[in-house]
Amino acid sequence: MTPEIEFRCTETRDLEPLRQLYVDAFPDEDLFPLVSSLLGGTAPVTSLVAVSGGALAGHVIFTRCTVEPGDFGVALLGPLCVTPELQQSGIGSALVRSGFDHLKTAVGCVFVLGDPKYYARFGFKPDHLVETPCPIPSEWKDAWQSVRLDDGSTVITGRLIVPDAWNDPSLWSD
Ligand SMILES: CC(C)(COP(=O)(O)OP(=O)(O)OC[C@H]1O[C@@H](n2cnc3c(N)ncnc32)[C@H](O)[C@@H]1OP(=O)(O)O)[C@@H](O)C(=O)NCCC(=O)NCCS
Structure with missing residues:
Protein backbone atom coordinates (compact mmCIF):
# COMPACT_ATOMS: atom_id res chain seq x y z
CA MET A 1 0.00 0.00 0.00
CA THR A 2 1.38 3.39 -0.96
CA PRO A 3 1.41 5.62 2.14
CA GLU A 4 -0.09 8.72 0.51
CA ILE A 5 -3.57 7.22 0.03
CA GLU A 6 -6.21 8.88 2.21
CA PHE A 7 -9.50 7.12 3.02
CA ALA A 43 -31.65 4.67 2.42
CA PRO A 44 -28.60 4.99 4.68
CA VAL A 45 -25.34 4.24 2.93
CA THR A 46 -21.70 4.03 3.93
CA SER A 47 -19.77 5.54 1.03
CA LEU A 48 -16.00 5.76 1.18
CA VAL A 49 -13.40 7.11 -1.20
CA ALA A 50 -9.67 6.61 -1.53
CA VAL A 51 -7.80 9.77 -2.50
CA SER A 52 -4.33 9.89 -4.01
CA GLY A 53 -2.60 13.17 -4.79
CA GLY A 54 -5.91 15.01 -4.52
CA ALA A 55 -7.67 12.74 -7.05
CA LEU A 56 -10.15 9.96 -6.42
CA ALA A 57 -8.40 6.60 -6.60
CA GLY A 58 -11.24 4.34 -5.47
CA HIS A 59 -14.76 4.13 -4.13
CA VAL A 60 -17.01 1.70 -2.32
CA ILE A 61 -20.59 1.99 -1.22
CA PHE A 62 -22.51 -0.16 1.25
CA THR A 63 -26.31 0.14 1.28
CA ARG A 64 -28.22 -0.60 4.46
CA CYS A 65 -30.94 -3.19 3.78
CA THR A 66 -33.05 -5.70 5.65
CA VAL A 67 -33.66 -9.40 5.32
CA GLU A 68 -37.33 -10.30 5.64
CA PRO A 69 -39.05 -11.92 7.33
CA GLY A 70 -37.38 -10.88 10.55
CA ASP A 71 -36.21 -7.37 9.67
CA PHE A 72 -32.53 -8.29 10.24
CA GLY A 73 -30.27 -5.28 9.55
CA VAL A 74 -27.63 -6.00 6.91
CA ALA A 75 -25.67 -4.16 4.22
CA LEU A 76 -25.15 -4.76 0.51
CA LEU A 77 -21.62 -4.07 -0.76
CA GLY A 78 -21.22 -2.53 -4.19
CA PRO A 79 -20.18 -1.14 -6.44
CA LEU A 80 -16.47 -1.18 -5.56
CA CYS A 81 -13.87 0.23 -7.91
CA VAL A 82 -10.29 1.43 -8.11
CA THR A 83 -8.85 3.58 -10.86
CA PRO A 84 -7.07 1.28 -13.36
CA GLU A 85 -3.56 2.69 -12.84
CA LEU A 86 -3.74 2.05 -9.09
CA GLN A 87 -5.37 -1.38 -9.14
CA GLN A 88 -3.59 -4.30 -7.46
CA SER A 89 -2.05 -2.09 -4.79
CA GLY A 90 -4.39 -2.87 -1.91
CA ILE A 91 -6.80 0.06 -2.31
CA GLY A 92 -9.89 -2.08 -2.98
CA SER A 93 -9.13 -4.28 0.03
CA ALA A 94 -8.55 -1.25 2.26
CA LEU A 95 -11.90 0.26 1.18
CA VAL A 96 -13.78 -2.97 1.96
CA ARG A 97 -12.11 -3.37 5.36
CA SER A 98 -12.67 0.28 6.22
CA GLY A 99 -16.36 -0.18 5.32
CA PHE A 100 -16.58 -3.15 7.68
CA ASP A 101 -15.12 -0.98 10.48
CA HIS A 102 -17.76 1.70 9.85
CA LEU A 103 -20.61 -0.85 9.76
CA LYS A 104 -19.80 -3.36 12.45
CA THR A 105 -21.75 -1.71 15.24
CA ALA A 106 -24.78 -1.19 12.97
CA VAL A 107 -25.20 -4.36 10.89
CA GLY A 108 -24.55 -8.02 11.52
CA CYS A 109 -23.94 -9.20 7.99
CA VAL A 110 -22.76 -7.89 4.60
CA PHE A 111 -23.86 -9.32 1.23
CA VAL A 112 -22.15 -9.00 -2.13
CA LEU A 113 -22.64 -10.28 -5.67
CA GLY A 114 -19.10 -10.59 -6.98
CA ASP A 115 -16.17 -12.81 -7.85
CA PRO A 116 -15.61 -15.29 -4.98
CA LYS A 117 -11.89 -15.35 -5.84
CA TYR A 118 -11.70 -11.70 -4.78
CA TYR A 119 -14.24 -11.55 -1.98
CA ALA A 120 -13.16 -14.73 -0.14
CA ARG A 121 -10.18 -12.78 1.27
CA PHE A 122 -12.61 -10.76 3.39
CA GLY A 123 -14.37 -13.88 4.73
CA PHE A 124 -17.25 -13.87 2.23
CA LYS A 125 -18.76 -17.29 1.52
CA PRO A 126 -21.54 -18.32 -0.88
CA ASP A 127 -24.94 -17.66 0.75
CA HIS A 128 -27.76 -20.02 -0.14
CA LEU A 129 -30.12 -18.96 2.66
CA VAL A 130 -30.91 -15.42 1.59
CA GLU A 131 -32.57 -14.72 -1.76
CA THR A 132 -31.34 -11.91 -4.00
CA PRO A 133 -33.86 -9.09 -4.65
CA CYS A 134 -33.88 -9.91 -8.39
CA PRO A 135 -33.07 -13.24 -10.05
CA ILE A 136 -29.41 -14.00 -10.78
CA PRO A 137 -28.18 -16.47 -13.44
CA SER A 138 -27.84 -19.98 -11.99
CA GLU A 139 -24.14 -20.07 -12.87
CA TRP A 140 -23.61 -17.10 -10.53
CA LYS A 141 -25.07 -18.81 -7.47
CA ASP A 142 -21.70 -18.95 -5.68
CA ALA A 143 -21.09 -15.28 -6.50
CA TRP A 144 -23.91 -14.36 -4.11
CA GLN A 145 -22.00 -14.21 -0.84
CA SER A 146 -22.18 -12.97 2.72
CA VAL A 147 -19.88 -12.37 5.66
CA ARG A 148 -20.91 -11.93 9.27
CA LEU A 149 -19.70 -8.89 11.19
CA ASP A 150 -21.44 -10.10 14.36
CA ASP A 151 -21.02 -13.37 16.24
CA GLY A 152 -23.27 -15.19 13.78
CA SER A 153 -25.57 -16.48 16.50
CA THR A 154 -28.77 -15.61 14.56
CA VAL A 155 -29.28 -17.58 11.34
CA ILE A 156 -30.22 -15.11 8.60
CA THR A 157 -32.67 -16.51 6.11
CA GLY A 158 -35.27 -14.91 3.82
CA ARG A 159 -35.10 -12.32 1.07
CA LEU A 160 -32.93 -9.23 0.82
CA ILE A 161 -35.07 -6.08 0.72
CA VAL A 162 -33.28 -3.25 -1.05
CA PRO A 163 -34.03 0.41 -1.84
CA ASP A 164 -35.46 1.16 -5.31
CA ALA A 165 -32.10 1.97 -6.88
CA TRP A 166 -31.11 -1.68 -6.45
CA ASN A 167 -34.42 -3.09 -7.70
CA ASP A 168 -33.27 -3.16 -11.32
CA PRO A 169 -33.01 -6.68 -12.76
CA SER A 170 -30.16 -5.63 -15.08
CA LEU A 171 -27.94 -5.00 -12.04
CA TRP A 172 -28.34 -8.65 -11.05
CA SER A 173 -27.82 -10.38 -14.39
CA ASP A 174 -25.93 -9.84 -17.65
C1 LIG B 1 -11.83 -5.45 -8.30
C2 LIG B 1 -11.09 -4.23 -7.75
C3 LIG B 1 -12.06 -3.36 -6.97
C4 LIG B 1 -10.01 -4.74 -6.80
O1 LIG B 1 -9.36 -3.63 -6.20
P1 LIG B 1 -7.76 -3.58 -6.17
O2 LIG B 1 -7.37 -2.43 -5.35
O3 LIG B 1 -7.28 -3.64 -7.57
O4 LIG B 1 -7.44 -4.98 -5.47
P2 LIG B 1 -6.51 -5.21 -4.20
O5 LIG B 1 -5.19 -4.57 -4.44
O6 LIG B 1 -7.24 -4.87 -2.98
O7 LIG B 1 -6.37 -6.78 -4.25
C5 LIG B 1 -5.56 -7.35 -5.24
C6 LIG B 1 -5.87 -8.82 -5.29
O8 LIG B 1 -7.20 -9.01 -5.78
C7 LIG B 1 -7.17 -9.83 -6.93
N1 LIG B 1 -8.20 -9.32 -7.82
C8 LIG B 1 -8.33 -8.06 -8.27
N2 LIG B 1 -9.42 -7.98 -9.08
C9 LIG B 1 -9.98 -9.22 -9.11
C10 LIG B 1 -11.11 -9.77 -9.76
N3 LIG B 1 -11.92 -9.05 -10.55
N4 LIG B 1 -11.36 -11.08 -9.56
C11 LIG B 1 -10.58 -11.83 -8.76
N5 LIG B 1 -9.49 -11.37 -8.12
C12 LIG B 1 -9.20 -10.07 -8.30
C13 LIG B 1 -5.77 -9.68 -7.48
O9 LIG B 1 -5.42 -10.80 -8.26
C14 LIG B 1 -4.94 -9.59 -6.20
O10 LIG B 1 -4.79 -10.89 -5.66
P3 LIG B 1 -3.57 -11.25 -4.67
O11 LIG B 1 -3.72 -10.40 -3.45
O12 LIG B 1 -3.79 -12.69 -4.39
O13 LIG B 1 -2.34 -10.93 -5.44
C15 LIG B 1 -10.42 -3.38 -8.87
O14 LIG B 1 -9.52 -4.18 -9.56
C16 LIG B 1 -11.42 -2.76 -9.83
O15 LIG B 1 -11.87 -1.65 -9.62
N6 LIG B 1 -11.74 -3.45 -10.95
C17 LIG B 1 -12.67 -2.91 -11.94
C18 LIG B 1 -14.05 -2.78 -11.36
C19 LIG B 1 -14.57 -4.09 -10.81
O16 LIG B 1 -14.49 -5.14 -11.44
N7 LIG B 1 -15.18 -4.05 -9.60
C20 LIG B 1 -15.68 -5.28 -9.00
C21 LIG B 1 -16.69 -5.07 -7.98
S1 LIG B 1 -18.22 -4.30 -8.51
Whole structure:
Protein backbone atom coordinates (compact mmCIF):
# COMPACT_ATOMS: atom_id res chain seq x y z
CA MET A 1 0.00 0.00 0.00
CA THR A 2 1.38 3.39 -0.96
CA PRO A 3 1.41 5.62 2.14
CA GLU A 4 -0.09 8.72 0.51
CA ILE A 5 -3.57 7.22 0.03
CA GLU A 6 -6.21 8.88 2.21
CA PHE A 7 -9.50 7.12 3.02
CA ARG A 8 -12.55 9.18 3.97
CA CYS A 9 -16.33 9.35 3.67
CA THR A 10 -17.72 10.63 0.37
CA GLU A 11 -18.54 14.33 0.22
CA THR A 12 -20.76 16.32 -2.19
CA ARG A 13 -17.71 17.61 -4.09
CA ASP A 14 -16.82 14.00 -4.99
CA LEU A 15 -19.87 13.45 -7.23
CA GLU A 16 -18.37 14.62 -10.56
CA PRO A 17 -14.97 12.97 -9.95
CA LEU A 18 -16.86 9.78 -9.09
CA ARG A 19 -18.56 9.85 -12.51
CA GLN A 20 -15.14 9.80 -14.21
CA LEU A 21 -13.79 7.15 -11.84
CA TYR A 22 -16.69 4.86 -12.81
CA VAL A 23 -16.14 5.48 -16.54
CA ASP A 24 -12.47 4.57 -16.13
CA ALA A 25 -13.00 1.52 -13.89
CA PHE A 26 -16.02 0.08 -15.74
CA PRO A 27 -15.52 0.89 -19.45
CA ASP A 28 -18.29 -1.55 -20.50
CA GLU A 29 -20.90 -0.79 -17.86
CA ASP A 30 -22.47 2.41 -16.55
CA LEU A 31 -22.81 2.04 -12.79
CA PHE A 32 -22.69 5.76 -12.02
CA PRO A 33 -26.51 6.18 -12.14
CA LEU A 34 -26.78 3.54 -9.42
CA VAL A 35 -24.12 5.24 -7.31
CA SER A 36 -25.63 8.68 -7.82
CA SER A 37 -29.09 7.42 -6.95
CA LEU A 38 -27.84 5.69 -3.80
CA LEU A 39 -25.94 8.80 -2.70
CA GLY A 40 -29.00 11.00 -3.28
CA GLY A 41 -31.51 8.55 -1.84
CA THR A 42 -33.05 8.11 1.58
CA ALA A 43 -31.65 4.67 2.42
CA PRO A 44 -28.60 4.99 4.68
CA VAL A 45 -25.34 4.24 2.93
CA THR A 46 -21.70 4.03 3.93
CA SER A 47 -19.77 5.54 1.03
CA LEU A 48 -16.00 5.76 1.18
CA VAL A 49 -13.40 7.11 -1.20
CA ALA A 50 -9.67 6.61 -1.53
CA VAL A 51 -7.80 9.77 -2.50
CA SER A 52 -4.33 9.89 -4.01
CA GLY A 53 -2.60 13.17 -4.79
CA GLY A 54 -5.91 15.01 -4.52
CA ALA A 55 -7.67 12.74 -7.05
CA LEU A 56 -10.15 9.96 -6.42
CA ALA A 57 -8.40 6.60 -6.60
CA GLY A 58 -11.24 4.34 -5.47
CA HIS A 59 -14.76 4.13 -4.13
CA VAL A 60 -17.01 1.70 -2.32
CA ILE A 61 -20.59 1.99 -1.22
CA PHE A 62 -22.51 -0.16 1.25
CA THR A 63 -26.31 0.14 1.28
CA ARG A 64 -28.22 -0.60 4.46
CA CYS A 65 -30.94 -3.19 3.78
CA THR A 66 -33.05 -5.70 5.65
CA VAL A 67 -33.66 -9.40 5.32
CA GLU A 68 -37.33 -10.30 5.64
CA PRO A 69 -39.05 -11.92 7.33
CA GLY A 70 -37.38 -10.88 10.55
CA ASP A 71 -36.21 -7.37 9.67
CA PHE A 72 -32.53 -8.29 10.24
CA GLY A 73 -30.27 -5.28 9.55
CA VAL A 74 -27.63 -6.00 6.91
CA ALA A 75 -25.67 -4.16 4.22
CA LEU A 76 -25.15 -4.76 0.51
CA LEU A 77 -21.62 -4.07 -0.76
CA GLY A 78 -21.22 -2.53 -4.19
CA PRO A 79 -20.18 -1.14 -6.44
CA LEU A 80 -16.47 -1.18 -5.56
CA CYS A 81 -13.87 0.23 -7.91
CA VAL A 82 -10.29 1.43 -8.11
CA THR A 83 -8.85 3.58 -10.86
CA PRO A 84 -7.07 1.28 -13.36
CA GLU A 85 -3.56 2.69 -12.84
CA LEU A 86 -3.74 2.05 -9.09
CA GLN A 87 -5.37 -1.38 -9.14
CA GLN A 88 -3.59 -4.30 -7.46
CA SER A 89 -2.05 -2.09 -4.79
CA GLY A 90 -4.39 -2.87 -1.91
CA ILE A 91 -6.80 0.06 -2.31
CA GLY A 92 -9.89 -2.08 -2.98
CA SER A 93 -9.13 -4.28 0.03
CA ALA A 94 -8.55 -1.25 2.26
CA LEU A 95 -11.90 0.26 1.18
CA VAL A 96 -13.78 -2.97 1.96
CA ARG A 97 -12.11 -3.37 5.36
CA SER A 98 -12.67 0.28 6.22
CA GLY A 99 -16.36 -0.18 5.32
CA PHE A 100 -16.58 -3.15 7.68
CA ASP A 101 -15.12 -0.98 10.48
CA HIS A 102 -17.76 1.70 9.85
CA LEU A 103 -20.61 -0.85 9.76
CA LYS A 104 -19.80 -3.36 12.45
CA THR A 105 -21.75 -1.71 15.24
CA ALA A 106 -24.78 -1.19 12.97
CA VAL A 107 -25.20 -4.36 10.89
CA GLY A 108 -24.55 -8.02 11.52
CA CYS A 109 -23.94 -9.20 7.99
CA VAL A 110 -22.76 -7.89 4.60
CA PHE A 111 -23.86 -9.32 1.23
CA VAL A 112 -22.15 -9.00 -2.13
CA LEU A 113 -22.64 -10.28 -5.67
CA GLY A 114 -19.10 -10.59 -6.98
CA ASP A 115 -16.17 -12.81 -7.85
CA PRO A 116 -15.61 -15.29 -4.98
CA LYS A 117 -11.89 -15.35 -5.84
CA TYR A 118 -11.70 -11.70 -4.78
CA TYR A 119 -14.24 -11.55 -1.98
CA ALA A 120 -13.16 -14.73 -0.14
CA ARG A 121 -10.18 -12.78 1.27
CA PHE A 122 -12.61 -10.76 3.39
CA GLY A 123 -14.37 -13.88 4.73
CA PHE A 124 -17.25 -13.87 2.23
CA LYS A 125 -18.76 -17.29 1.52
CA PRO A 126 -21.54 -18.32 -0.88
CA ASP A 127 -24.94 -17.66 0.75
CA HIS A 128 -27.76 -20.02 -0.14
CA LEU A 129 -30.12 -18.96 2.66
CA VAL A 130 -30.91 -15.42 1.59
CA GLU A 131 -32.57 -14.72 -1.76
CA THR A 132 -31.34 -11.91 -4.00
CA PRO A 133 -33.86 -9.09 -4.65
CA CYS A 134 -33.88 -9.91 -8.39
CA PRO A 135 -33.07 -13.24 -10.05
CA ILE A 136 -29.41 -14.00 -10.78
CA PRO A 137 -28.18 -16.47 -13.44
CA SER A 138 -27.84 -19.98 -11.99
CA GLU A 139 -24.14 -20.07 -12.87
CA TRP A 140 -23.61 -17.10 -10.53
CA LYS A 141 -25.07 -18.81 -7.47
CA ASP A 142 -21.70 -18.95 -5.68
CA ALA A 143 -21.09 -15.28 -6.50
CA TRP A 144 -23.91 -14.36 -4.11
CA GLN A 145 -22.00 -14.21 -0.84
CA SER A 146 -22.18 -12.97 2.72
CA VAL A 147 -19.88 -12.37 5.66
CA ARG A 148 -20.91 -11.93 9.27
CA LEU A 149 -19.70 -8.89 11.19
CA ASP A 150 -21.44 -10.10 14.36
CA ASP A 151 -21.02 -13.37 16.24
CA GLY A 152 -23.27 -15.19 13.78
CA SER A 153 -25.57 -16.48 16.50
CA THR A 154 -28.77 -15.61 14.56
CA VAL A 155 -29.28 -17.58 11.34
CA ILE A 156 -30.22 -15.11 8.60
CA THR A 157 -32.67 -16.51 6.11
CA GLY A 158 -35.27 -14.91 3.82
CA ARG A 159 -35.10 -12.32 1.07
CA LEU A 160 -32.93 -9.23 0.82
CA ILE A 161 -35.07 -6.08 0.72
CA VAL A 162 -33.28 -3.25 -1.05
CA PRO A 163 -34.03 0.41 -1.84
CA ASP A 164 -35.46 1.16 -5.31
CA ALA A 165 -32.10 1.97 -6.88
CA TRP A 166 -31.11 -1.68 -6.45
CA ASN A 167 -34.42 -3.09 -7.70
CA ASP A 168 -33.27 -3.16 -11.32
CA PRO A 169 -33.01 -6.68 -12.76
CA SER A 170 -30.16 -5.63 -15.08
CA LEU A 171 -27.94 -5.00 -12.04
CA TRP A 172 -28.34 -8.65 -11.05
CA SER A 173 -27.82 -10.38 -14.39
CA ASP A 174 -25.93 -9.84 -17.65
C1 LIG B 1 -11.83 -5.45 -8.30
C2 LIG B 1 -11.09 -4.23 -7.75
C3 LIG B 1 -12.06 -3.36 -6.97
C4 LIG B 1 -10.01 -4.74 -6.80
O1 LIG B 1 -9.36 -3.63 -6.20
P1 LIG B 1 -7.76 -3.58 -6.17
O2 LIG B 1 -7.37 -2.43 -5.35
O3 LIG B 1 -7.28 -3.64 -7.57
O4 LIG B 1 -7.44 -4.98 -5.47
P2 LIG B 1 -6.51 -5.21 -4.20
O5 LIG B 1 -5.19 -4.57 -4.44
O6 LIG B 1 -7.24 -4.87 -2.98
O7 LIG B 1 -6.37 -6.78 -4.25
C5 LIG B 1 -5.56 -7.35 -5.24
C6 LIG B 1 -5.87 -8.82 -5.29
O8 LIG B 1 -7.20 -9.01 -5.78
C7 LIG B 1 -7.17 -9.83 -6.93
N1 LIG B 1 -8.20 -9.32 -7.82
C8 LIG B 1 -8.33 -8.06 -8.27
N2 LIG B 1 -9.42 -7.98 -9.08
C9 LIG B 1 -9.98 -9.22 -9.11
C10 LIG B 1 -11.11 -9.77 -9.76
N3 LIG B 1 -11.92 -9.05 -10.55
N4 LIG B 1 -11.36 -11.08 -9.56
C11 LIG B 1 -10.58 -11.83 -8.76
N5 LIG B 1 -9.49 -11.37 -8.12
C12 LIG B 1 -9.20 -10.07 -8.30
C13 LIG B 1 -5.77 -9.68 -7.48
O9 LIG B 1 -5.42 -10.80 -8.26
C14 LIG B 1 -4.94 -9.59 -6.20
O10 LIG B 1 -4.79 -10.89 -5.66
P3 LIG B 1 -3.57 -11.25 -4.67
O11 LIG B 1 -3.72 -10.40 -3.45
O12 LIG B 1 -3.79 -12.69 -4.39
O13 LIG B 1 -2.34 -10.93 -5.44
C15 LIG B 1 -10.42 -3.38 -8.87
O14 LIG B 1 -9.52 -4.18 -9.56
C16 LIG B 1 -11.42 -2.76 -9.83
O15 LIG B 1 -11.87 -1.65 -9.62
N6 LIG B 1 -11.74 -3.45 -10.95
C17 LIG B 1 -12.67 -2.91 -11.94
C18 LIG B 1 -14.05 -2.78 -11.36
C19 LIG B 1 -14.57 -4.09 -10.81
O16 LIG B 1 -14.49 -5.14 -11.44
N7 LIG B 1 -15.18 -4.05 -9.60
C20 LIG B 1 -15.68 -5.28 -9.00
C21 LIG B 1 -16.69 -5.07 -7.98
S1 LIG B 1 -18.22 -4.30 -8.51
